[in-house]
Amino acid sequence: QVQLAESGGGLVQAGGSLRLSCAASGRISSIYRMAWFRQAPGKEREFVATIAWSGGSTFYADSVKGRFTISKDNAKNTVYVQMNSLKSEDTAVYYCAAASRRLRVGEYIQDYDYWGPGTQVTVSS
Numbered sequence: 001q002v003q004l005a006e007s008g009g010g011l012v013q014a015g016g017s018l019r020l021s022c023a024a025s026g027r028i029s030s031i032y033r034m035a036w037f038r039q040a041p042g043k044e045r046e047f048v049a050t051i052a053w054s055g056g057s058t059f060y061a062d063s064v065k066g067r068f069t070i071s072k073d074n075a076k077n078t079v080y081v082q083m084n085s086l087k088s089e090d091t092a093v094y095y096c097a098a099a100s101r102r103l104r105v106g107e108y109i110q111d112y113d114y115w116g117p118g119t120q121v122t123v124s125s
Contacts, residue, residue: 001028001032002114004096009119015124017084022096022116024077033099034079036070038092038121049097050106051079059105064090088125092116 008020024031035050049060049070058070069082079096097112106112 001055002028002031002098002100003054004098004114004116006119008094009094009121011122011124012086014086014088016048016086017089018081018086019083019095020081020094020119020121022079024079024098029078030100031098032102033111034072034110035097035099036079036081037095037097037108037109038090039095039118040089041069042090045109045110047107048094050103059107061107073100083121086121086123088123091121091123093120120122 003025005023012018019039033050033052036048037045037082039045047061048064049068051058051070051072067085072079095118096116098114099111100113103111
């Protein structure tokens with residue numbers, strides 16, 4: 001089992017920045033890829049970004065490309081997402097996810113086996 005805990009959410013003005021963290025614990029050795037998803041009120045959960053746990057390859061949703069950066073610190077078992085130039089449409093609950101199998105990309109909810117409880121990000125316009 002893998003446990004995930006997000007932190008760093010909050011209220012920020014449009015154009016501002018925020019960095020979210022996701023600390024993993026448990027069977028870290030079983031993780032192949034980690035990702036961030038988000039869910040806005042009344043909408044389905046959507047993919048944001050993913051990073052390979054070993055190699056570090058990344059992939060982003062078009063809506064955040066150029067504004068968000070996903071990174072990791074294996075020594076701390078932590079994944080981050082740096083969010084810049086935030087827009088009101090970025091308002092959502094952000095979830096961290098971990099996959100215990102190899103994935104070509106990892107942009108679908110069903111690709112991931114473990115999820116954190118989420119952290120709220122609110123962007124005021």
